[in-house]
Amino acid sequence: MSGRRRVDPAAYQDFSTIDWVEDSTRENQLWRQEVQRLRRSGMKQWKIKLRELLLAAEGWIVLAIVGLCIGFIAGVLNIVTEWVGDIKEGHCTVGFYLNRDFCCSGQEECEEWKEWGAWFMPLNYIVYVLFSISFAFTSAFLVYSFAPYAAGSGISEIKCIIAGFVMKGYLGAKTLAIKSIALPLAIASGLSVGKEGPSVHYAVCVGNSIASRLPSYRGRHSKLREILIACSAAGVAVAFGSPVGGVLFSLEEISTTFQITTLWRSYFCALCAIGALAAVNPFRSGQLVLFSVKYDRDWHYFEIPFYLILGTFGGLYGLFVSKWNLRAQAFRKKYLKKFAVEEATFLAAITAIICYFNQFLRIDMTESMQILFRECEAKDQDHLCDPDKRFGLLVSLFFAVIVRTLLVIVSYGCKVPAGIFVPSMAVGALFGRFVGIIVQSLEESSSSSYFSTCPADPEVPCITPGTYAFLGAAAALSGIMNITITVVVIMFELTGALRYVLPTMIVVGMTKIINDRWGKGGIADQAITANGYPFLDDKEEHHYNVSVMRAMTTDPQVLKMPIGADQVTHALSTTHTIFPILDEYNYILGQINRTDLGEFDNDNRQLTGDSDLVNTSPITVSPHLPLETVVEIFHKMGPSTIFVQEQGIFLGLITRKDVLRYVLQLDESQQGPDERDQWIWDWMVKIGHTVGSKISSLRNRPS
Numbered sequence: 001m002s003g004r005r006r007v008d009p010a011a012y013q014d015f016s017t018i019d020w021v022e023d024s025t026r027e028n029q030l031w032r033q034e035v036q037r038l039r040r041s042g043m044k045q046w047k048i049k050l051r052e053l054l055l056a057a058e059g060w061i062v063l064a065i066v067g068l069c070i071g072f073i074a075g076v077l078n079i080v081t082e083w084v085g086d087i088k089e090g091h092c093t094v095g096f097y098l099n100r101d102f103c104c105s106g107q108e109e110c111e112e113w114k115e116w117g118a119w120f121m122p123l124n125y126i127v128y129v130l131f132s133i134s135f136a137f138t139s140a141f142l143v144y145s146f147a148p149y150a151a152g153s154g155i156s157e158i159k160c161i162i163a164g165f166v167m168k169g170y171l172g173a174k175t176l177a178i179k180s181i182a183l184p185l186a187i188a189s190g191l192s193v194g195k196e197g198p199s200v201h202y203a204v205c206v207g208n209s210i211a212s213r214l215p216s217y218r219g220r221h222s223k224l225r226e227i228l229i230a231c232s233a234a235g236v237a238v239a240f241g242s243p244v245g246g247v248l249f250s251l252e253e254i255s256t257t258f259q260i261t262t263l264w265r266s267y268f269c270a271l272c273a274i275g276a277l278a279a280v281n282p283f284r285s286g287q288l289v290l291f292s293v294k295y296d297r298d299w300h301y302f303e304i305p306f307y308l309i310l311g312t313f314g315g316l317y318g319l320f321v322s323k324w325n326l327r328a329q330a331f332r333k334k335y336l337k338k339f340a341v342e343e344a345t346f347l348a349a350i351t352a353i354i355c356y357f358n359q360f361l362r363i364d365m366t367e368s369m370q371i372l373f374r375e376c377e378a379k380d381q382d383h384l385c386d387p388d389k390r391f392g393l394l395v396s397l398f399f400a401v402i403v404r405t406l407l408v409i410v411s412y413g414c415k416v417p418a419g420i421f422v423p424s425m426a427v428g429a430l431f432g433r434f435v436g437i438i439v440q441s442l443e444e445s446s447s448s449s450y451f452s453t454c455p456a457d458p459e460v461p462c463i464t465p466g467t468y469a470f471l472g473a474a475a476a477l478s479g480i481m482n483i484t485i486t487v488v489v490i491m492f493e494l495t496g497a498l499r500y501v502l503p504t505m506i507v508v509g510m511t512k513i514i515n516d517r518w519g520k521g522g523i524a525d526q527a528i529t530a531n532g533y534p535f536l537d538d539k540e541e542h543h544y545n546v547s548v549m550r551a552m553t554t555d556p557q558v559l560k561m562p563i564g565a566d567q568v569t570h571a572l573s574t575t576h577t578i579f580p581i582l583d584e585y586n587y588i589l590g591q592i593n594r595t596d597l598g599e600f601d602n603d604n605r606q607l608t609g610d611s612d613l614v615n616t617s618p619i620t621v622s623p624h625l626p627l628e629t630v631v632e633i634f635h636k637m638g639p640s641t642i643f644v645q646e647q648g649i650f651l652g653l654i655t656r657k658d659v660l661r662y663v664l665q666l667d668e669s670q671q672g673p674d675e676r677d678q679w680i681w682d683w684m685v686k687i688g689h690t691v692g693s694k695i696s697s698l699r700n701r702p703s
Contacts, residue, residue, distance in 0.1 A: 058216060059223065060268065066210050066227065067234050067269040070203045071276025074238035077184055078282035081195070084188035085364050088131040089124065090115040102284060128362075129352040136189035136348030139182040139416045140341040147178035151340075151415045154201025156527040159254055160535045161204075162228055164221075164638065164656070171228075176205035179417050186416035187364075189348040190355060192407035194365070196239040197419030200254075203235030203273075204228050226262050229255050230269035236490075237270035238277050239421075241288030245490035246270045252486045253524070293373045295497045297464050300453050306439050307471060307503050311510025313431055314475025317424070318515060321409055321480060322523045326530050329413040340415035347411055355407075359383065360400040365426040372429040372469040373495065376461065387444075390437055397434040401427060420523060424480040425473040432472020436465030470495060471507045478511045482522030534660050536634060544627040544666070551627055551662035552644050552654040558582055561589065568597060578641040580650055581614060587648045590616040591641070620645045621654075631659060 083099040092103035094112050104110035117123030143150045149157075149170045157170055169175070179202045187195055207227045211217040217224050232254045237246030247266045255262070277288055336343050355361035360368050376385035383389055408423045440463040443451045454462035470491065478487045488504050491497070497504075520526055521537070528535045544550075558580045559567055571579050572594070579597060581589045596613040620643040621630060630642060634656055644651045 059226070059265065062211055062214065062217070062227065063230055063265055063269045064272050066207045066231060067272025068276045069206050069210070070231065070234045070269075071238055071273035071278075072280060073180060073202065073206065074199065074273070075277045075280025075282045077180060077195070079280075081184040081187050082282070084135065084184050088128050088188065088190075105284075125356055128356055129349065131188075132190045132348045132352035133345055135185045136191060136416065137341060137345045139185035139189065140344035140414070142178050142182045142185075143417070144340050144415050147175045148415075149175045150179040150182060150201075150417055152413060152417070153197030153419050153524070154204075155197050155253070155524045156531065156533060158200060158204055158228070158232060159524065160528065160533045162225060162232070162255055163535055164640065165534045171205045171208035173205070173209045176202055176209055179205070183417040186418060189416075190351050191344070191348055191414070191416065191418070192351065192365075192404060192411040192423045193414075193416065193418035193420070194422030195417075195419055196236065196421035198417040199239035199419070200232050200235035201417075203238070204231045207231035207269075226265055229262050230266040233266035234269045234273035238273050238288075240490050240494060241274070241277070242490045242493035243267070243270040243274045245486055245493050248486040248489055249483070252483050253481065253522070293375070293466065293470070293495045293497065295375065295464060295467055295470075295495075295499055297375070297461070297467075297499075299464075299467065299500060299503055300462070302450055302453065303439070303463075303503070304506060306435060306468070307506050308510050309435060310428075310432055310468065310472050310475045311507040312514060313472065314428060314477075314479035314507065314511035315514025315519070316479070317405070317427065317476050318479025318482065318511070318523070319519050321405065321420075321424070322519070322526055324409045325412055325523065326526055328410055329527075329530070332413060344414045344416050347407075347414060351407055351411070354403060358396060358400055358403070360396065360430060361403060365422050368426055369422075369429045369469070369473060372433045373466045373473075375464055375466045390441060394434060394437060397430050397437075401430045401434065404430065420480055421477060424476040428472035428474070428476025428479075429469040430472070432475075433465050433469040435472070436463065436468030439463050439468070440465055467497070467500060467503070470497060470500065471503055474504055475507045475511050478508045479515065480523050482512075482515050482519065482525070484508050484512050534657055536631060536656055536659060544663075546627050547623060548621060548625050548627055548630050548644055548654055549623045551630075551658050552623070552652040553658055554652040556580065556653050558650070559592070560584065572598060578653075580618075580643060580653065582650050586650045588618065588620065588643060588645055588650050590614040591618040591643070618643050622646060623651055627659070627662075630654060634659070 079099070082101065083097065086099040090100070090113055092098040092100070092112055093114055094103065100113055103112050115124055116127040117125075149172075154170075157167055161167055161170065179198060183195055183198050183202070186193055207230070208224070211224055211227045217227070229250050233243075233246040233250040235246070236249040237243040240246070244267075247263065247270055250266050251263070274288065332343070360372075363371075371384065374384070383393065404423065404427050408420065408427065412418050412420045412423070440461075443454060443463050451462065474487050474491045477490075478484060481487075487508055488501075491504060492501075515521075525537060557571055557574050557576050559571060559582070561581070561583050563581070577594045579592050579594070581592060583589055592611075592614050599613065618641075619633065619637070619639050621633070623644050623646055633639070633642060641653050641655050643653050
């Protein structure tokens with residue numbers, strides 16, 4: 001297809017790589033040196049023990065501080081988001097700064113809350129649209145002008161950073177500040193975006209901003225990575241109110257290598273974050289999430305086929321949205337890159353104009369799910385539970401599913417902080433409630449023995465449509481992110497629906513089957529490939545059927561004995577991070593990293609093969625070793641560079657970048673042009689040319 005990427009020979013050169021083996025070794029050496037220094041200092045024994053204890057506890061103290069900061073920020077952002085979202089429809093007369101729930105103390109109707117158009121109803125619509133436009137414009141302008149890295153979700157980039165690739169500035173304090181300000185505005189604008197992905201990003205920014213300023217963490221990537229992984233868990237925990245789900249998310253989705261120590265640190269950081277969020281109490285309900293339901297009715301085995309339908313929908317939703325969202329983002333990069341603010345503003349305007357008149361699209365997506373998850377009691381006769389209004393409700397739900405899906409495709413990826421978790425869950429909840437109402441209608445109107453296990457009492461409902469909304473949300477979330485266990489746990493912690501363990505597992509399992517059969521991973525993984533980010537997924541099976549010779553670099557920068565100042569200066573002028581040290585016959589003597597080589601250059605010392613900063617036992621492999629085995633070494637051990645040798649003679653080296661470059665070339669050679677849907681892409685290209693030329697002419701027109 002015309003939108004596909006071409007292989008760049010210099011692909012991945014902009015990203016520096018962390019060698020976890022070297023970094024971990026240096027970390028252990030520094031620890032031992034610090035302990036030895038204390039023991040030689042002449043301090044009293046109890047003081048030495050106290051200092052050693054403080055050194056050991058330092059990481060936990062930092063995690064506690066980081067977790068508390070993340071929880072406090074999340075609580076404040078929840079309050080601000082609720083207020084900014086409610087201000088579109090009205091204001092509180094007893095305090096303009098109060099949102100609707102705080103103003104009315106949870107009551108449905110209250111005199112203290114006044115709509116803008118109480119005296120002229122069309123004014124509500126006008127104010128709603130204008131506020132939506134202004135919020136989207138402000139959010140996009142802040143991101144575009146001050147912190148471009150604050151746009152989007154951030155999960156794809158964080159996965160690459162934690163895997164060992166450095167993206168300078170992505171986790172900076174400026175990104176944290178702008179993302180925290182722009183995120184509530186983006187959510188309140190009504191765009192079909194969520195806060196969960198951005199919550200992970202700003203949480204990791206908090207951890208990086210705090211830890212990188214401490215001397216014990218500065219330049220020590222191994223320790224800092226533990227902080228970042230723990231912060232990603234805390235970010236999901238505060239976004240969903242799900243501490244265990246957050247830890248599992250960092251295990252299943254974020255981290256490529258997850259040690260037991262990291263597991264406990266992630267749990268501790270998430271616990272501190274949740275504690276701080278509970279102290280802020282953003283929803284004034286004592287709960288950590290906006291919605292919490294308790295299903296007290298059992299499910300029936302005859303409902304399993306309908307659960308499979310929900311799982312199938314989740315898988316197909318993930319495939320469809322991932323495919324077309326990536327194409328929309330390719331279109332955006334090619335034609336709308338200069339019009340990022342205008343695009344976000346236009347999307348918010350269209351969303352507000354269309355969604356205002358649908359009861360499920362106008363309100364916040366989280367609030368919509370709260371309504372859709374609710375059970376209907378026999379006495380309930382509102383618009384969601386009235387049997388006489390089911391046909392109109394079904395039409396409204398089906399329309400909302402179609403519109404919300406299309407809006408997610410075009411909105412996710414625009415130049416505002418944007419997540420896809422909650423929008424996908426909202427789509428799944430809409431479809432689930434739609435299916436649940438149909439099943440309920442079939443059961444009530446049918447005399448078939450298929451429903452024979454239902455209660456005989458007509459006053460006791462047999463089918464609970466709210467549970468279908470709950471299961472549909474789980475299916476859509478699993479489908480778009482291609483995660484399973486995390487989804488199950490998050491949904492339980494969100495709703496407390498422990499009765500529905502087996503149905504949830506059935507739904508998510510069906511979604512997983514479809515993803516594995518026809519999908520290409522979650523949308524975060526596909527975005528990594530589409531954006532050209534360097535990332536080797538350890539969850540995929542690799543079958544290259546070639547040896548390491550096909551992917552290795554044969555002419556790297558090396559240092560040959562005797563090593564003079566000219567060699568060192570030339571080596572430091574390159575972008576390499578690891579340098580092989582060879583003798584005159586090309587036998588491997590060791591390796592040295594860039595930092596240590598710079599110390600030799602500054603000290604004007606003679607570099608020898610037996611120096612204490614030279615690693616005399618680098619990781620080496622045979623040129624005939626399968627490439628799959630080399631990839632496993634990268635995953636299990638974490639080196640940035642592996643030397644290729646035969647009988648001790650240096651032949652070249654291979655890095656993760658080399659593997660990625662080879663895989664990219666292999667994919668390009670094996671995949672022919674995709675002619676399916678070509679007409680849609682051509683149509684999008686024509687629109688892009690037309691719109692771009694029109695906007696450019698308007699900008700250049702004299703005022």
